[in-house]
Amino acid sequence: MHGQMWPSPATAQASVLANDWLLFGTAGLAVAVIVWGLILFSVFRWRRKGQTEGPLPPQFDSNNPLEIAWTAIPLLIVLALFVYTYRAEADVERLAPKPDVIVDVNAYQWNWTFAYQGGPTVQGSFADPPQLVLPLGETVRIVLTSSDVDHAFWVPDFLFKRDAIPGHPTSFDLNPSKLGTYLGRCAEFCGFDHALMDFSVRVVSSSDFNRWRSAHHT
Amino acid sequence: MSPIAEQAVAPPGRSDLLGWLTSTDHKRIGTLYVITSLGFFLVAGALAVVMRTQLARPNSTLVSPHAFNQLFTLHGTAMIFLVVAPFAVGLANFLIPLQIGAPDMAFPRLNATSYWMFLFGGLTVFLGALTSEGAADSGWTAYAPLSEIKISTGLGQDMWIVGVFLVSVATILTAINFITTTFIYRAPGMTMWRIPIFAWEMVATSLLIFMAFPSLAAALLLLFVDRHLGGHAFDPSYGGNAVLWQHLFWFFGHPEVYVLILPYFGVVSEIIPVFSRKPIFGYTGLVIAAFAIAGLSMGVWAHHMFTTGAVDDPFFSFLSFMIAVPTGVKFFNWIGTMWRGSISLATPMLFCVGFLMNFLLGGVTGVMIASPPIDFHAEDSYFIVAHMHYVLGGGSLFAIFAALFFWWPKMFGVKLDERLGKLCFWLLFVGFNVTFFPMHLLGIEGMPRRVFTYPDVGSFPLLNSLATAGSYVMLAGVVAFAWNVVVSTRKRDPVGPDPWEANSLEWWTSSPPPEHNFDDLPPIRSARPVFDAHHPEIAKGGAG
Amino acid sequence: MVALRLFISSAVFSSVIATAYWIFSKEPTGTFLLGVMSFGLLFVAGYTIVAEREADLVGDRPEARPVDAAGELVGTYSIRSPLPVWTALAVSCVGLGIVVSPAVAALGVVAMLIAGVLFILQSR
Numbered sequence: 001m002h003g004q005m006w007p008s009p010a011t012a013q014a015s016v017l018a019n020d021w022l023l024f025g026t027a028g029l030a031v032a033v034i035v036w037g038l039i040l041f042s043v044f045r046w047r048r049k050g051q052t053e054g055p056l057p058p059q060f061d062s063n064n065p066l067e068i069a070w071t072a073i074p075l076l077i078v079l080a081l082f083v084y085t086y087r088a089e090a091d092v093e094r095l096a097p098k099p100d101v102i103v104d105v106n107a108y109q110w111n112w113t114f115a116y117q118g119g120p121t122v123q124g125s126f127a128d129p130p131q132l133v134l135p136l137g138e139t140v141r142i143v144l145t146s147s148d149v150d151h152a153f154w155v156p157d158f159l160f161k162r163d164a165i166p167g168h169p170t171s172f173d174l175n176p177s178k179l180g181t182y183l184g185r186c187a188e189f190c191g192f193d194h195a196l197m198d199f200s201v202r203v204v205s206s207s208d209f210n211r212w213r214s215a216h217h218t
Numbered sequence: 219m220s221p222i223a224e225q226a227v228a229p230p231g232r233s234d235l236l237g238w239l240t241s242t243d244h245k246r247i248g249t250l251y252v253i254t255s256l257g258f259f260l261v262a263g264a265l266a267v268v269m270r271t272q273l274a275r276p277n278s279t280l281v282s283p284h285a286f287n288q289l290f291t292l293h294g295t296a297m298i299f300l301v302v303a304p305f306a307v308g309l310a311n312f313l314i315p316l317q318i319g320a321p322d323m324a325f326p327r328l329n330a331t332s333y334w335m336f337l338f339g340g341l342t343v344f345l346g347a348l349t350s351e352g353a354a355d356s357g358w359t360a361y362a363p364l365s366e367i368k369i370s371t372g373l374g375q376d377m378w379i380v381g382v383f384l385v386s387v388a389t390i391l392t393a394i395n396f397i398t399t400t401f402i403y404r405a406p407g408m409t410m411w412r413i414p415i416f417a418w419e420m421v422a423t424s425l426l427i428f429m430a431f432p433s434l435a436a437a438l439l440l441l442f443v444d445r446h447l448g449g450h451a452f453d454p455s456y457g458g459n460a461v462l463w464q465h466l467f468w469f470f471g472h473p474e475v476y477v478l479i480l481p482y483f484g485v486v487s488e489i490i491p492v493f494s495r496k497p498i499f500g501y502t503g504l505v506i507a508a509f510a511i512a513g514l515s516m517g518v519w520a521h522h523m524f525t526t527g528a529v530d531d532p533f534f535s536f537l538s539f540m541i542a543v544p545t546g547v548k549f550f551n552w553i554g555t556m557w558r559g560s561i562s563l564a565t566p567m568l569f570c571v572g573f574l575m576n577f578l579l580g581g582v583t584g585v586m587i588a589s590p591p592i593d594f595h596a597e598d599s600y601f602i603v604a605h606m607h608y609v610l611g612g613g614s615l616f617a618i619f620a621a622l623f624f625w626w627p628k629m630f631g632v633k634l635d636e637r638l639g640k641l642c643f644w645l646l647f648v649g650f651n652v653t654f655f656p657m658h659l660l661g662i663e664g665m666p667r668r669v670f671t672y673p674d675v676g677s678f679p680l681l682n683s684l685a686t687a688g689s690y691v692m693l694a695g696v697v698a699f700a701w702n703v704v705v706s707t708r709k710r711d712p713v714g715p716d717p718w719e720a721n722s723l724e725w726w727t728s729s730p731p732p733e734h735n736f737d738d739l740p741p742i743r744s745a746r747p748v749f750d751a752h753h754p755e756i757a758k759g760g761a762g
Numbered sequence: 763m764v765a766l767r768l769f770i771s772s773a774v775f776s777s778v779i780a781t782a783y784w785i786f787s788k789e790p791t792g793t794f795l796l797g798v799m800s801f802g803l804l805f806v807a808g809y810t811i812v813a814e815r816e817a818d819l820v821g822d823r824p825e826a827r828p829v830d831a832a833g834e835l836v837g838t839y840s841i842r843s844p845l846p847v848w849t850a851l852a853v854s855c856v857g858l859g860i861v862v863s864p865a866v867a868a869l870g871v872v873a874m875l876i877a878g879v880l881f882i883l884q885s886r
Contacts, residue, residue, distance in 0.1 A: 006662065017591050017592075020589060020592055024585070024592055025586070029582075032579060032582050035578050036578060039553060039556075039574050039575060042556040042557050042559070043561055043571055046494075046557070046559050047561045048560045048561060048562055054560065056495055056496075056560070056756065057495055057496055057558055058558060059496055059497055061496070061497040061555075062500055067500055067551075070547060070550045071503075071547055074546045075543050078539040078540065078543060082535065082539045085535060085590065086532050089532070089535075089589075092594070148363065148369070150361050150363070150364065152597075152598060154598070154664075157664075160594045160595060161594055161598070162525055162526075163525045163526045165460050166363060166455075167454020167455070168526075168528060170526070170527035183675070185666050186666065187666040187667075188598055189364070189598075190364060191287075191364060192283045192284060194283075194666075194668060195283070195671055
């Protein structure tokens, strides 16, 4: 399984999400560098030694055009960021009219059940964490719920999580785009073994998926 | 002279226990809040060091899962309810009447009642650790159904509910005092547009407290009813709704974090001008920004719920992005204050610069996670832990230290040692960033929060060890501060009324002030009455 | 004047947000909370309008000097009272008692009643 610093986007949705990270990360870094620069510049440029020597510096305390500018410009920037975000989220959360595979995922203290509709049910245990097998390039609908407390289904390489809330089933689509095995974790504190609820997701080719499915069908 | 009659009773000496128990003097009460919150800080910090020690290595068995869950629950609860907020309340208690030229708060006995309720509430939360099943262990957020009786079976959770409820009521009562005092008890000439920025921030904070805390109180009551009186508000098997807890909690929880930062925006707004030898830049903008932040913060609560799929993400995302604008305005105002000033990097100013550097990063990551697509990955990961600690630790905590070094002379009549102060700053600044910066990377890489251990994969072990090392450096910084207090108290260098050449009214009177606060008042014709009195050639006065 | 502007703008802002929230999300919990908040702020704003008519605080006069406020007895207040710590103890007993022991809770209620009576007597 993976071990690198930055998750590698493994679904079509994750690619959109990764672009969001890139945009915001870059914008954030730029803002941080500029403002840190201004702070450090002022501190070093106008630093004095000692407490209270010398005449007072110019006692200005307002500049209306400047203040309007530094309100209006950030406002425009965040509005642009919001529009981008809105579109990206709509893209990621879109539900296909007819998914190829539907899996009912149930979280419970402290493991997972992956019940493929029309297919096998994968039951996790402490000794044998469950593995969610998914077909490359197809649309997978996850219907997520919990039987006891809040949990969360998180696959870092999908850059995505959804909370599993009892009494509140929720659905999302995954379009796996890269073969491989990916770590999954519970990401909502759920008690003693919250840290020990890892699962895995294995993306295989469509034919391998069908083979796996018929082999495990009980 | 003060027009309000008073009883002529001597103030309590340092060893007069009964005097301290019965005092309604805002300065005593403020001091009690400050000392008590620092005490809780030491405890909550110790809990954090234990957690970091457990997390230094993967698959560590130093601390059991049950113990670990209590540790982060108590750490979060204490830092938020018993340290950062009460310290601000204590500072405000001490300062507001002085800064507006009043002899005390509007309701002195209510003020004292708030303090003692806070103390007993805080002790109640910790008392849970002595019960058979231990302290509350469902996080400071106590999500239902995890916190329901079926799963959190112990008394500790109930004591958490009672303790937090007591602290909540105390906080609401304090907010009443702050608003009334600030609006009604200002000295002649101290118009609302001349009160210090710190006082304005406390007005905004108090307004937020009114609007937010009742929701928490309701949530706590409902949880209690669920646990012991047959209620099922949050239990879906009986028609209850687990998402309801999140709405009620976060409707309080988000404004709460602004309660935890606005006073500290006020602190740096007081200190930066003094050590730049210039007035605060953009006074009006700062005031409007404070209320813009407060107002907007009431509408963003469900950005803590983006991953539930149960809320209108764009609504909350939009308002969350908007909060960045007034916050940015404040940052530019602080930079504008330093710009072309005459800057002295005394310890209070060092901590303010540290605050600016740290909080900026916290603010930037905040704007990132205001975007739901980003939050889908970052939520409940160490990225969030990094974000929250940069704003609360790098922000509020640094401002707490700035405030301590700045107002210690006024409160206790002695100055804290400057060299030890600088040592404390550098240990905390380096330690803090080494602890929390790696957590951004841990979160992105896929480490969830509230886990007592983690597998030996990727950079998890390295980054976690780094974070733990940083926490020990922070510990050293705290020890340096404690040592500073000991040394400075022993040295007892006396301090005059205005050791920093400052601006606001508290620096007019002696250090510490007499019980009635002021023997006389300077003319108040601007937001810097003490500065004006010392610099008549520059004072705005009648010409301004 | 400042208080008035503050509360009115808060009330208006809150009402707009509450309405927008309902329109966008149709979510009852948040709408209820925002609605209660708006109602509360409107109430405070209304009260402030009435209160401000009569107000003439010496603190609001920009040219006032300390001597302008001298002489009149505005009120008295205590600088020492055992009631705060007593009341806090009583309330804590009630809270803790509800969870741990009804006897302690009853004790707390009695202590609160005593405190209430004494507060009223002290304020006369």
